[in-house]
Amino acid sequence: xxxxxxxxxxxxxKILYNSEVADDLIQxxxxxxxxxxxxxxxxxxxxxxxxxxxxKTGETxxxxxxxxxxDIAGFNVIKGFLNLEISDxxxxxxxxxxxxxxSHLENSQVSDPETILVEYSxxxxxxxxxxxxxxNNLLGYSLFRILSACGHxxxxxxxxxxxxxxxxxxxxxxQKFGNGETxxxxxxxxxxxxGKYYVLFEKEYKAQIEKLIQAGTDENEAKNSAPLMKxxxxxxxxxxxxxKEVIDLWKKMNSWxxxxxxxxxxxLGVDFDKIYYESDTYxxxxxxxxxxxxxxxxxxxxxxxxxxxxxxxxxDQKLLLRSxxxxxxxxxxxxxxxxxxxxxxxxxxxxxxxxxxNYHFQVLRAILNRMxxxxxxxxxxxxxxxxxxxxGRMKSREGTIVDADDLIKEMQETAMEVSLELGKLSDFSEExxxxxxxxxxxxxxxxxxxKVDPRKNMTFNPAESIDFNGxxxxxxxxxxxxxxxxxxxxxxxxxxxxxxxxxxxxxxxKEIELIKxxxxxxxxxxxxxxxxxxxxxxxxxxxxxxxxxxxxxDYSILGEDDTAVRNFRLVLSKVTSEILYEGMWLLGIExxxxx
RNA sequence: GGUUCCGUAGCUCAGUUGGAUAGAGCAACAGCCUUCUAAGCUGUGGGUCGUGAGUUCGAGUCUCACCGGAAUCACCA
Numbered sequence: 001x002x003x004x005x006x007x008x009x010x011x012x013x014k015i016l017y018n019s020e021v022a023d024d025l026i027q028x029x030x031x032x033x034x035x036x037x038x039x040x041x042x043x044x045x046x047x048x049x050x051x052x053x054x055x056k057t058g059e060t061x062x063x064x065x066x067x068x069x070x071d072i073a074g075f076n077v078i079k080g081f082l083n084l085e086i087s088d089x090x091x092x093x094x095x096x097x098x099x100x101x102x103s104h105l106e107n108s109q110v111s112d113p114e115t116i117l118v119e120y121s122x123x124x125x126x127x128x129x130x131x132x133x134x135x136n137n138l139l140g141y142s143l144f145r146i147l148s149a150c151g152h153x154x155x156x157x158x159x160x161x162x163x164x165x166x167x168x169x170x171x172x173x174x175q176k177f178g179n180g181e182t183x184x185x186x187x188x189x190x191x192x193x194x195g196k197y198y199v200l201f202e203k204e205y206k207a208q209i210e211k212l213i214q215a216g217t218d219e220n221e222a223k224n225s226a227p228l229m230k231x232x233x234x235x236x237x238x239x240x241x242x243x244k245e246v247i248d249l250w251k252k253m254n255s256w257x258x259x260x261x262x263x264x265x266x267x268l269g270v271d272f273d274k275i276y277y278e279s280d281t282y283x284x285x286x287x288x289x290x291x292x293x294x295x296x297x298x299x300x301x302x303x304x305x306x307x308x309x310x311x312x313x314x315x316d317q318k319l320l321l322r323s324x325x326x327x328x329x330x331x332x333x334x335x336x337x338x339x340x341x342x343x344x345x346x347x348x349x350x351x352x353x354x355x356x357x358n359y360h361f362q363v364l365r366a367i368l369n370r371m372x373x374x375x376x377x378x379x380x381x382x383x384x385x386x387x388x389x390x391x392g393r394m395k396s397r398e399g400t401i402v403d404a405d406d407l408i409k410e411m412q413e414t415a416m417e418v419s420l421e422l423g424k425l426s427d428f429s430e431e432x433x434x435x436x437x438x439x440x441x442x443x444x445x446x447x448x449x450x451k452v453d454p455r456k457n458m459t460f461n462p463a464e465s466i467d468f469n470g471x472x473x474x475x476x477x478x479x480x481x482x483x484x485x486x487x488x489x490x491x492x493x494x495x496x497x498x499x500x501x502x503x504x505x506x507x508x509x510k511e512i513e514l515i516k517x518x519x520x521x522x523x524x525x526x527x528x529x530x531x532x533x534x535x536x537x538x539x540x541x542x543x544x545x546x547x548x549x550x551x552x553x554d555y556s557i558l559g560e561d562d563t564a565v566r567n568f569r570l571v572l573s574k575v576t577s578e579i580l581y582e583g584m585w586l587l588g589i590e591x592x593x594x595x
Numbered sequence: 596g597g598u599u600c601c602g603u604a605g606c607u608c609a610g611u612u613g614g615a616u617a618g619a620g621c622a623a624c625a626g627c628c629u630u631c632u633a634a635g636c637u638g639u640g641g642g643u644c645g646u647g648a649g650u651u652c653g654a655g656u657c658u659c660a661c662c663g664g665a666a667u668c669a670c671c672a
Contacts, residue, residue, distance in 0.1 A: 024612090032615065042614060044652060054652085080652080081615060124672070161672060278672090305670065314598090322670045329672050358599060359667050385600085386666080393665090424632065440634090452608065455600080457665070459607070468634055470620035471608080478634045486631050527611075539609060542619085553627095553636045573631095595634075 001094075002028045005039055005084070012064045019049040030516070036076055037083025038091075038516070044080045054080035088507045092568075095515045099499040099571055104579055107522040108529070109151040114347035116154045117340055118144050121270070122353065124161045125257045126170040126198040128191040129264050130394065131387050131402040131460060132354065135449050138588060139384055140352040141270040142450060142534040145586045150529045155344060158272045159336055162254060163279040168235040170194050171249055172228065173201035183256050189263065189405065190256030199396070204228060240326070267408050269442070269588055274343075276336055282327040285335025289320045292371050313366045320367075333364055341375055348378045350532070355383040355455070382532050385457035387449075402462055411466065412441035418468055425594065439590045440474050446589050447473030451538040471542050473589055476580060479545040479552075481595045483577040486557055490570065495558060497570040505568035510551040514572055517544050521579050525586065534587055541583040548576050 006026050013021045025045040031037040043050075043058045050057040058077035065072050065084065073087040098104070120140020123129060129137075140156070148154045174181075174197040183190045205228045212222035223229065238246040265271060289306055292298045298308050298320060306321040320331055340349060351361060361381035368376035386393065394401045416437040419425060425433055448466045452458045468474040490497070507515075521540065528536040557573060560566040581591050 027612095027614080029611090029614080034616075040615090044614080047652080079615060164672065166672070303670090316668075319670055324670080326670085328670070332672090354666090355600070356666055357672095360672095362599095383600090388665085390606095418634070422632090422634070424634095448607095456608090457601070461607085464606090464621090467607095467621065470634095472620080472634085474634055475620090478632080482632055482635080489631055535609090536611095539619090542609095546619085549635060550637095552631080556631070558631050594632085 001086070001090075002039065005041070008065055008069055009041060009061065012061050012068075013046060013049055016060055016064060017049040017051075021046065021049065031083050035078060035081075035083055036085065038086040039084045041082040041084065042080065043077075043082055058082040088512060091512050091515050092502055092505055092507055094519065095572070095575075096500075096502045098518065099502075099575060104575075104582060105149055105522050105525055108149065108526045110529075113151045113153060115344060116147055116152050117157055117344060117346045117349040118147070118154055118352065119157045119159055119350065120352035121158045121265075121272075122161065123158075123261060124166070125191075125254055126167055126194055127396075128189070128195045128260065129404040131404065131407060132394070134268065134404050134407070134445070135384060135387050135458075136352055136354070137265070137268055137270045138446055138449055139382070139454055139534065141268075142587050143350065143352065143382070143532060145588065146525065146529050146534060146537070149525060149586060152529075155274060155346075156272045157274045157276060157340070159276045159278065159281075162277050163239070163282065165232060165236050166198075167250070168232045168239065169201040169205075170198035171246070171253055172232050172235055173197040173204070174253065175249065177204075183259070189260040190258070191260030191264070192405075193260075194253055194257050201228065201232075264404055264408075267405075267442075269590070276339065278332045278336070281335040281339055282332040283335065284339050285331035285333070286321065286325075286327055288334050288338055288371070289331060297370055297372075308363075308367050308370065310363065310366050310370075313370075315363055315366055318363050318367065330360070330364065330367070333360075334367065337364070337368060337376075337379065338373070341373070346375070346378060348380055350380045350382050352382045352384065355385055357381070358383055382454070384454040388457055388459050390459060390461050390463075402460065407445065408442065411445045412437050414465055414468070415441035415444065415474075419595065428594075436592045436595055439592045440468075440477060440595060443473035443477050443584075443589045443591075444468055445473075446587060447476070447538060450534045450587050450589075451542070453535050454533060473584075474595070476541050476545045476584060477589075477591055478595060479548055480577055480580045480584075480591045481593060482552065483548070483573045483580075484593045486570075486573055487577075490558060493558070495566070495570070497574055498567055499571050499574070502564075502568050502571065504564035506562075506565060507568070508555065510547070510554055511569070511572060514544075514547055514551055514576065517547050518575055518579060521583065525583075528586075537583050537586055541580055541587075544576065544580060544583075548573075548580075 005028050006023065009026050009028075010021055013019055027042040027045065029040050029042070031040045041061065043054050043061070046057060046061075047054060050060070055077055058080065062075035062077060062082050062084070066075055071087055071090040072084050074085040076083050118140055121133065121137050123133060144154050144156050174194070177200060178197060181193065183193050186193060188196070205226060208226040208228055209222045212226060213219060217225070235246055239250060289298065293300065293306055298306055300306055303323040305319060305323040308318045308320055310316060310318060318330060319328060320334075321327060337349065340346065353361070358381065361379070365376050365379050368379070389400055419437060419440065425436060428436070444466050449458070451471065466472070524536055524540040528534060555569060557566065557569045560569060584591055
């Protein structure tokens with residue numbers, strides 16, 4: 001419609017003022033709600049052709065359009081804005097075509113599908129997942145669904161940080177203080193059990209440092225010479241040398257952690273197509289670095305550490321291999337990137353990683369580019385903001401980490417309380433109830449996180465539980481459940497919904513508003529895909545729910561006597577429910593049929 | 596200190612390539628269940644869009660300076 005209007009305006013200016021207008025001077029936008037009309041032409045840019053006041057110009061163009069274009073039912077001019085009113089017939093016909101589309105996302109399909117890797121989650125094997133990971137996982141998974149829905153081939157990957165000195169810490173602590181404790185013997189989830197020993201290590205280590213300092217050792221020396229740290233370093237050496245006992249322990253504890261992670265991932269509803277382990281990719285990284293050194297792309301320092309000089313790119317010197325030849329974080333990431341490209345020949349590799357690593361990814365790209373990997377342009381750091389508490393960052397030392405499993409559990413319990421209080425599910429079995437509570441609790445959590453612009457830092461207040469009213473997941477789920485309820489009732493009374501024939505229907509204001517909003521769905525999804533912003537879809541679903549609830553409140557659907565109008569409202573409800581379901585699905589949020 | 600990002604109602608957040616009188620929700624207050632689910636709907640109050648300049652017909656949006664906050668600048672990951 002906008003395109004047609006543009007053409008018409010162009011034609012109008014040509015005939016009325018005898019001038020050719022550049023396309024970008026014709027600005028058509030949706031009319032703001034407080035004004036009468038559907039589309040608005042901003043006339044300011046056209047004044048140079050009309051040589052007249054904004055009001056007069058608007059009037060002239062408006063009259064011309066109404067006369068020549070039957071779909072325009074009327075117009076009004078306010079200041080420099082020409083508001084065009086489109087006939088209800090046009091809107092209804094537009095909507096009718098929507099109902100016979102195969103998919104509501106036909107217009108969102110990209111003309112040139114790409115192979116896209118989305119890396120997300122990236123956990124560390126000595127800590128359970130926390131709120132920050134939840135944001136990461138939800139964003140990554142939603143991005144996968146959105147990009148896939150637009151026609152791309154998307155591969156979900158995860159890179160597990162399973163090697164390095166920090167991993168040895170929890171291993172050592174378990175060995176020394178664990179007394180053979182296992183997830184089975186303790187009843188603890190594997191990742192939490194390992195996390196417990198990591199914390200224990202830090203505690204004991206700290207005590208040893210204190211002791212040494214009191215005995216007169218200086219702080220740095222104490223940190224280095226504490227017995228626990230010495231043993232950890234020995235263990236790392238053994239690990240790198242492939243010592244059987246250490247490797248076995250490592251494997252055993254890893255298996256506990258992975259079982260724990262799997263449980264959390266499952267609860268969150270996310271999964272992966274391919275998991276990479278840093279314990280594998282660091283080797284590839286080393287090889288790449290050494291071969292680049294041979295080509296003089298990198299240089300070797302006196303102490304035989306290897307560096308990249310990125311001052312040309314406005315960056316700094318970056319260490320790639322330590323003087324003892326071991327790998328650093330960057331080495332691993334280089335290896336991972338190359339391994340992935342070799343495996344998938346991706347067009348894009350999207351890293352869902354927090355904005356604290358902006359510099360890291362800048363450097364990663366620069367180095368790969370320097371090494372001659374042309375595909376490095378396809379590496380995209382999807383840099384999302386931190387989740388903060390009202391008092392600032394989560395700190396493990398202060399015990400303010402919000403644990404993922406705890407939070408999910410809490411949300412489900414809250415959902416249960418609210419739901420039982422309302423008492424609408426009394427005829428459900430316990431299993432069915434549990435399923436609904438799960439959907440609602442997780443829906444609330446996921447929506448709460450995804451509705452915020454991913455790039456921005458967000459605040460989470462653990463003291464105030466996440467809401468179930470207003471701009472929330474349950475609100476949208478509720479709207480959906482209501483529509484479903486209408487259709488259940490319709491079925492009982494034998495009322496059918498016919499999508500093909502809407503010609504007889506008359507539409508009220510709310511109905512036209514709904515059609516306008518439904519029309520924006522595919523555009524919103526496209527935008528979300530290009531901007532990497534699930535939040536756009538979340539907020540769209542909210543707007544749509546609000547609009548529908550107003551419609552639902554103001555109009556009777558099944559009680560309407562005029563069958564054509566009743567059918568029209570039913571079809572409108574049906575399409576709304578489909579789009580809400582799909583939109584939320586793109587966010588990874590499930591919709592209960594009743595709640 | 597360098598670089599990057601952020602600052603919108605008491606709180607949490609929206610605000611398309613610059614467009615009209617800056618919007619929601621929460622919290623507060625006041626209404627609406629004999630009718631399709633009240634997790635809903637309607638209304639009231641609440642703002643110097645961090646501050647100041649500039650660009651322009653027009654700035655929350657673009658530019659610059661300043662104020663405030665965050666991240667980062669490791670032979671940690």
